[in-house]
Amino acid sequence: MQTGKVHKKIKVSQRPSEQIKGSGERISMDVGNYLAPVPCCMLSSGRPGEQPNIMTVAWCGTVNSKPPMISVSITKSRYSHDLVSETGEFVLNIPDIALAKACDYCGVKSFREVDKFAELGLTPEAMEGLEVARAIKEAPLSLGCKLRHTLELGSHDLFIAEIVSLRVRADLLDKNGALHLEKAGLLAYVHGQYFALGKWLGFFGWSIAAPAVLARRQRESRRVYKKS
Amino acid sequence: MQTGKVHKKIKVSQRPSEQIKGSGERISMDVGNYLAPVPCCMLSSGRPGEQPNIMTVAWCGTVNSKPPMISVSITKSRYSHDLVSETGEFVLNIPDIALAKACDYCGVKSFREVDKFAELGLTPEAMEGLEVARAIKEAPLSLGCKLRHTLELGSHDLFIAEIVSLRVRADLLDKNGALHLEKAGLLAYVHGQYFALGKWLGFFGWSIAAPAVLARRQRESRRVYKKS
Numbered sequence: 392m393q394t395g396k397v398h399k400k401i402k403v404s405q406r407p408s409e410q411i412k413g414s415g416e417r418i419s420m421d422v423g424n425y426l427a428p429v430p431c432c433m434l435s436s437g438r439p440g441e442q443p444n445i446m447t448v449a450w451c452g453t454v455n456s457k458p459p460m461i462s463v464s465i466t467k468s469r470y471s472h473d474l475v476s477e478t479g480e481f482v483l484n485i486p487d488i489a490l491a492k493a494c495d496y497c498g499v500k501s502f503r504e505v506d507k508f509a510e511l512g513l514t515p516e517a518m519e520g521l522e523v524a525r526a527i528k529e530a531p532l533s534l535g536c537k538l539r540h541t542l543e544l545g546s547h548d549l550f551i552a553e554i555v556s557l558r559v560r561a562d563l564l565d566k567n568g569a570l571h572l573e574k575a576g577l578l579a580y581v582h583g584q585y586f587a588l589g590k591w592l593g594f595f596g597w598s599i600a601a602p603a604v605l606a607r608r609q610r611e612s613r614r615v616y617k618k619s
Numbered sequence: 620m621q622t623g624k625v626h627k628k629i630k631v632s633q634r635p636s637e638q639i640k641g642s643g644e645r646i647s648m649d650v651g652n653y654l655a656p657v658p659c660c661m662l663s664s665g666r667p668g669e670q671p672n673i674m675t676v677a678w679c680g681t682v683n684s685k686p687p688m689i690s691v692s693i694t695k696s697r698y699s700h701d702l703v704s705e706t707g708e709f710v711l712n713i714p715d716i717a718l719a720k721a722c723d724y725c726g727v728k729s730f731r732e733v734d735k736f737a738e739l740g741l742t743p744e745a746m747e748g749l750e751v752a753r754a755i756k757e758a759p760l761s762l763g764c765k766l767r768h769t770l771e772l773g774s775h776d777l778f779i780a781e782i783v784s785l786r787v788r789a790d791l792l793d794k795n796g797a798l799h800l801e802k803a804g805l806l807a808y809v810h811g812q813y814f815a816l817g818k819w820l821g822f823f824g825w826s827i828a829a830p831a832v833l834a835r836r837q838r839e840s841r842r843v844y845k846k847s
Binding site: 542 | 643644645646647648649650651652653654655656657658660677678679680681682683684685686687688689690692711713716719720721723724726727728744747756760761762768770772773774775777779782783784785786787788789790792796798800801805806807809810811812813814815816817818819820821822823824825826827840
């Protein structure tokens with residue numbers, strides 16, 4: 392849980408530019424996949440009559456709000472590529488720190504070697520709107536997804552899917568029903584290294600918030616994170 | 620910088636499943652865009668004869684490795700949507716914590732109101748392979764991108780682009796030329812809240828590494844993070 396580190400006060404008097412330190416010298420380097428941090432999710436999918444499978448995906452993201460859609464890139468050689476292509480459905484499970492090692496394990500082991508649900512002691516859970524894909528019950532949040540588009544980009548196929556159902560840990564909702572997933576203790580992935588989330592830096596719009604609004608929102612945020 | 624918090628030792632004797640605590644009760648909730656954490660990038664683009672612009676994008680990700688490609692989702696109403704569509708190029712700049720407030724500012728202010736490079740004291744920098752789009756020199760890493768595909772998904776258009784050039788802060792490369800972007804102090808975005816990265820949890824493959832390999836890699840990782 393990163394919740395012990397979120398109470399540092401932001402210096403609100405600064406203009407945005409006043410926080411920017413002089414950067415070091417920059418140079419060119421060879422192109423590669425260096426966008427970071429990226430999410431670290433556990434994609435579960437399956438085929439009727441087989442045990443469900445899990446693979447780890449870091450090349451995923453939100454792509455549309457109405458309707459809510461996500462994308463996931465998978466190479467053709469992965470077993471999950473066939474499962475998603477054939478069934479048109481999957482679950483994107485967002486792990487917490489307690490699942491970090493399981494998450495890594497699902498990224499290096501194949502369905503062809505091991506039954507990952509069984510090996511990891513995880514529980515498949517049915518999701519509304521999906522016929523065969525099962526969620527991971529131990530994850531704080533699971534997004535049930537139906538495939539809408541597939542783009543062949545070269546090494547990877549990009550699957551674009553609509554989120555049709557959600558399952559969430561009840562204790563991550565506040566009394567108004569708002570989700571506080573950040574309280575779950577999430578993971579981020581940076582070029583082969585896993586990190587927990589750390590210090591809370593601010594909310595969307597804090598750079599231009601009026602002082603009274605900023606003070607109120609900071610108090611609220613502190614209260615939210617303290618509760619967990 | 621999250622570098623002070625990366626030295627905690629991983630319990631390597633555990634099987635993956637032994638780290639998984641019992642999860643709380645789960646319930647269904649209405650669908651929405653809850654995938655997290657997502658990256659927090661500053662997209663710079665421009666049109667000949669105008670000052671360059673910056674917008675913040677969290678709905679972006681890596682989508683292909685050969686060739687290296689990223690995707691970015693932008694609503695049609697954003698000024699940057701037109702700049703990217705018209706010119707077919709943009710730069711995805713990855714900010715560090717020193718740029719957090721500027722990053723937020725570029726997400727709430729429009730080109731139509733303010734010259735963001737000027738207001739924030741940022742420096743446009745030319746990139747190899749791009750004609751009009753300019754990088755943000757103060758960012759630790761910038762990806763020069765050429766548009767390859769556009770998909771209209773509903774509320775957002777998904778731009779898929781090839782990374783054609785990179786500019787990076789020289790001090791983030793080690794003596795072998797390997798990039799350690801995690802040393803820059805990166806940001807992640809969770810449902811309207813910005814977080815720094817925190818504790819280092821492990822490297823890709825740590826869940827199945829042999830004890831000797833694991834010990835060596837952990838020593839190396841600790842050395843890398845200590846240096847910054």
